[in-house]
Amino acid sequence: MSAEPLLVAHRDAGVLARAVAARLITRLIDGQAARGEASVVLTGGGIGIALLRAVRANPAADAVDWARLDVWWGDERFVAADSPDRNDRQAHEALLDHVGIDPKRVFPMGHRAAVTAGGDVEGATAAGGFADPESAAAQYAAQLAERAAPGSAVPVFDVVLLGLGPDGHVASLFPGRPGVVATESVVAVHDSPKPPPERVSLTLPAIQSAREVWVVVAGEEKAEAVAASFSGAGPITVPAAGAVGRERTLWLADRAAASRLPG
Numbered sequence: 001m002s003a004e005p006l007l008v009a010h011r012d013a014g015v016l017a018r019a020v021a022a023r024l025i026t027r028l029i030d031g032q033a034a035r036g037e038a039s040v041v042l043t044g045g046g047i048g049i050a051l052l053r054a055v056r057a058n059p060a061a062d063a064v065d066w067a068r069l070d071v072w073w074g075d076e077r078f079v080a081a082d083s084p085d086r087n088d089r090q091a092h093e094a095l096l097d098h099v100g101i102d103p104k105r106v107f108p109m110g111h112r113a114a115v116t117a118g119g120d121v122e123g124a125t126a127a128g129g130f131a132d133p134e135s136a137a138a139q140y141a142a143q144l145a146e147r148a149a150p151g152s153a154v155p156v157f158d159v160v161l162l163g164l165g166p167d168g169h170v171a172s173l174f175p176g177r178p179g180v181v182a183t184e185s186v187v188a189v190h191d192s193p194k195p196p197p198e199r200v201s202l203t204l205p206a207i208q209s210a211r212e213v214w215v216v217v218a219g220e221e222k223a224e225a226v227a228a229s230f231s232g233a234g235p236i237t238v239p240a241a242g243a244v245g246r247e248r249t250l251w252l253a254d255r256a257a258a259s260r261l262p263g
């Protein structure tokens with residue numbers, strides 16, 4: 001497992017988003033130089049989408065070969081494909097629709113299938129929808145396994161980006177819920193404390209297979225959760241404490257979010 005997490009604090013959320021964007025661009029360029037391709041796991045949430053907008057606005061984004069990038073998600077809201085709540089839809093609007101991504105290398109988590117007037121679920125094949133988050137989670141696990149090395153459940157991601165909830169959740173892994181102790185790569189989530197209630201999420205073992213894990217966090221309302229993550233608490237009570245990368249774990253925060261850390 002990785003060395004101790006390193007926290008870098010920036011002046012405010014705007015500077016944070018631009019700094020993480022610059023860091024991500026460099027990381028993807030370096031991954032492509034070393035291995036011919038790169039992979040990133042995206043997060044939803046306020047700062048997670050703001051940083052994608054900042055990537056788009058950064059002139060150095062042209063140095064990334066977007067066609068040689070695999071794009072995955074750490075979690076998704078299990079709602080209709082066209083819902084504004086979808087993390088993938090927000091990421092497309094912020095960045096993916098504006099760079100030369102290869103659509104075959106973009107791997108969104110499954111969405112809720114449309115229900116016909118007669119109550120039947122449709123679209124499971126044509127539109128890629130699912131009747132329940134369990135089916136979407138199983139399909140995502142299979143997609144990950146397909147792109148993984150033999151014997152591994154998930155590919156070795158270059159970077160997993162995560163947001164942080166005020167309760168210490170990362171992806172859709174909430175304190176004390178079954179997802180935080182799951183050993184498979186992807187789980188279905190019901191009764192999420194944060195709406196919408198149904199979700200799909202990577203698990204901690206899947207997140208921990210990444211070369212680098214970056215927890216990106218802004219705002220005073222997250223300060224307790226940041227402090228709890230560094231307090232020595234375990235991932236069942238503070239899921240973010242289990243978000244560590246193989247080579248590096250970075251906490252990229254604004255000063256408000258870092259304000260309750262001792263020292």
Ligand SMILES: O=C1O[C@H](COP(=O)(O)O)[C@@H](O)[C@H](O)[C@H]1O
Pocket residue numbers: 043044045046047048075076077087162163164165166170171172194
């Ligand atoms: O619902 C979610 O929330 C978290 C945190 O979002 P934020 O707006 O409080 O930063 C996010 O990381 C996750 O991807 C998303 O599904």
